[in-house]
Amino acid sequence: MSTITITESAEKYLAELLEKQNTPGIGIRVFITQPGTPYAETCIAYCKPGEQKAEDTALSLASFTAWIDAVSEPFLEDAVVDYATDRMGGQLTIKAPNAKVPMIREDSPLNERINYYLQTEVNPGLASHGGNVSLVDIVEEGIAVLQFGGGCQGCGMVDTTLKDGVEKTLMERIPELKGVRDVTDHSNRENAYY
Known part of the structure; x- marks a missing residue:
């Protein structure tokens, strides 16, 4: 089970974006570039059927599947994808507090x-x-x-x-x-x- 949370408002917003793609079975893929470094960036991209990687974790939502990149997954712990409306319309936000942090255990160097x-x-x-x-x-x-x-x-x-x-x-x-x-x-x- 993935530890990333996609709020209802974010799911609804993403579902609307995906619908406009006119591609049956399209979902999203969540990944981090340069995870565990100060330069880490959390990304969401369209994921057409077959574009996901074999090692990705499938997060089944009501209207689509979110594929979680295997390498990024430990760094997405406690991550929240949200959509908030404001006077200018709305904004999709991704808060991933562990994206830039190297994962450690007690036996880590x-x-x-x-x-x-x-x-x-x-x-x-x-x-x-x-x-x-x-x-x-x-x-x-x-x-x-x-x-x-x-x-x-x-x-x-x-x-x-x-x-x-x-x-x-x-x-x-x-x-x-x-x-x-x-x-x-x-x-x-x-x-x-x-």
Whole structure:
């Protein structure tokens, strides 16, 4: 069973679009380009009979079938396709909170787990200041070497952010992590938040 939700309003809207195609049995295909990366884009395309792939998951709706791309499916967990009307007409929206996030398990490699928490918990907070942080390397058995960018680079509060924010979050989530180290050149203060 797929974990993507297509609301009634979205199903009705898509059914109307599909009807205009005059192709019996046409459905839609939901997929993500570059899943698990910051560049992930969730897409819906027409899917004529026979265009679906053998490994796709069929999601049977009242008026058509939605084919879910097998590679994209784990990244479509908790995704919602909705259609909302407004003064300008309406808009189909796809919210896929896990599209850009690499899937991890407890036995995933340490670097994948660090990247996961940086993308899902740390960077959304830093983004409000135009900043971000990324993993450069893991050294000395469990020290994560990090690089700050954007508004964090050259920011006077970066040490506090590193210790009280980033390190605390990562060490709570990943018990075997021993600490973090910043290798950013903070002498460039051009875009610094503080």
